[in-house]
Amino acid sequence: MKRRTFWSVILGMLSVLILAVNVSAAQPKRGGTLVWRVGAETATLDPHLANTLGSTELLRNIYSTLLRFDENAAIVPHIAKSWKVSADGLTYTFILRDDVYFHNGRKLTSKDIQYNIERMKDPATGSPRAASFSLVDKIETPDDTTVVIRLKETFAPFLGSFADENALLVPKEIVEDNSITKKAVGTGPFTIEKMVAGDYVLLKRNPRYFIQGKPYLDEIKLKLISENSAIAASMRSKTIDGTNVWGAMYRFFEKMRDIRMQDVPVYSWAMMEINTSKPPFDNQKLRLALAYAIDRQEIIDSVMLGNAKITAPLPEGMVGYAADWKSLAGYEVDLEKARALLKEAGYEKGLKFQLKTSTAYAPYVPTAQVIQSNLKKIGVEVEIVPMEWGAYIKDITSLDTWTVCFHSFPSYGADPDNYLYRFFHTQGPWNIGFSDPVTDELLDLGRQVTDVPSRQLVYRRVQKRLAEMAPVVYTWRTRLSYALQPYVKGVMLGPVSTNFDSAWLDK
């Protein structure tokens, strides 16, 4: 008996050993520096004010969110390990992890969640995420790991607001001593080690990250490269380990070997915005005339070399996606109709306006050129004003300094509300001067109803209304992939966010 036990123990040990060897082949390796390509620098270090892709790409590594989106844009636990929504949809209870520390050593508690919601909600902060939390009525913190939030009315996108990769949690103390604009103190997997303007940002592993054993990487270098051919060359020479690939860039990656390409669903898009608050574009017919004259397919074929799709406001896969976008007003080129509308609007002799755009991203100015050439056909003269990114953002922030502008947007989470309310509701934080009672009502309704079929219906109607009112002209939604060196493993690539805490290098 004894002997048998002895042998079984030996056997057991052996099998564990074999198992361990097996596992280690797939097990992530610690260490190394991942060099990731970014297209723009951060505009601010305060995540609550961040609204550009460049800021998000940096700050999501340093700060964390209460919840997270996974590869399929589903909401998963992060700092909150679980949550509960009451039957009436008005009370949200979050149970937090007990082991989350800020980079300055202080433990994160439910009070921090309360503080962050209040800060984002406060109009004085000026956060672009204020609208997501404006319906919050009361926040209670019965203990250090429990947060109870009561809403004034039901708000369907509310849970997603906590996974919004810009709803990052900041410690109160760095806001109070005003150092939030100079340093980043979060709870995320990395800390900022060095920032070299115009070149790179070096991130260092946070050893006290709350997910055990992660991150695997020692460092991440976010390298700034914006030129397509330079990106391709860096990928070929392996000086960068990963980058996103979109639009005309595909041409460079088609023939590249030893590079792993992974397509992801795309929520980002580009549109031409029209300032509807001032003449001449307070005229709906004039705006619709532009929409009918712009040849989206031509833009896609020449600027994106075919690697994009014509888009309605909501992306494929999201509640309310309009698969029949062709039936929406102004989506198919109709020069006759455009001319007729122009005449009705009182501009049959033509019109001239300035189209502002930025030189920061490669497809913007070329897209503007196609729009210019399209509109020339109906006698509308466009003067393209290419601007440096900072100056451009400054100009389009105030309704007094732009008439028409063109740029693209990143993804804003998985809820349709995030893609419409902010631009088209009269109360929207990024309202483009557009105020329409019908749209307002529909958007409010979309926030209140929670069942999918009703929301589907509401958002289809919003899109139809928007197409008729034409405050913007949706142009393209690019195909998006990530190109990775073969040794890069574990990067979470999703339509909403990209996370590096499980990333590792197999070399």
Place this chain on the structure above:
Amino acid sequence: MEADITLLEHDNRKSSNRILFQRILRQKTGIVGALLILLFLSTAAFPGLYAKRDPLEMDKKHRLESPSDQFLMGTDEFGRDIFSRVVHGSRVSLQISFFTVMLANIGGIVLGLLGGYFGGVRDNIIMRFMDIMFSFPFILLAILIIAITGRGIFNVIISLAVAYLPYSARIARGAVIAVRENQYVEAAKASGASDLRVIVKYILPNISAPIVVYVTMSFAFALLAEAGLQYLGLGARPPTPSWGLMLNETRGIIEFAPWTGIFPGLAIALAVMGFNLFGDGLRDFLDPKMKN
């Protein structure tokens, strides 16, 4: 120069013409340069004669086509004819360089003449100011001025002219100082000629040889600088065809559509070479030491 003129006056008219003609023919590189300049001047003046297509027209059916008999230099990603854009682009480039050179040299020569002729405090003030401008790299000074005035063709001309001014002022001043002490200048002064008369009648004609050569050479310089500013996106707004801007626009596609970059680049190179060769030829021609 002085000797040159007297010599020509002594010869009889017919043979002097023949000698002049032979001397011109001897400057082979100068002639090549002159022909290149003539070519670009004519494309700038009459682009329609060379290129039948509209340089702005986007042709959906012919995107990124390589050079063929239909599109001599191929098409860009919008389906625009590159040949016609290069031809029309010569107008913008030559216009900008012409006005830049004129403004810079007129300003520079006047300042150089005043400084060189009067000397003393006035010379010091002018030339120290020029030294300050010299301390900035040429292209950076031009970019600085554009940053203040904003982009546009007119602003490119102004910025390049201002940035170039000290160079021509220094050349002019040097030439003036070299002839200022000559006896004929003193004689003119002694006979009671006003300063203006001395400058215009006696100094200017005698410094014209180096200045003419210098002006020609500065065309090449201005062309290159203009293309540089356009490339940086500081000059003409798209879709205006301009060589530098075309090079800028080709950055994203040059790897698989090289013709979009080669031809505008070639145009810049040829035009710059034209002015350089012509300038060289002119210098040799006007140099009395090279006469035989």
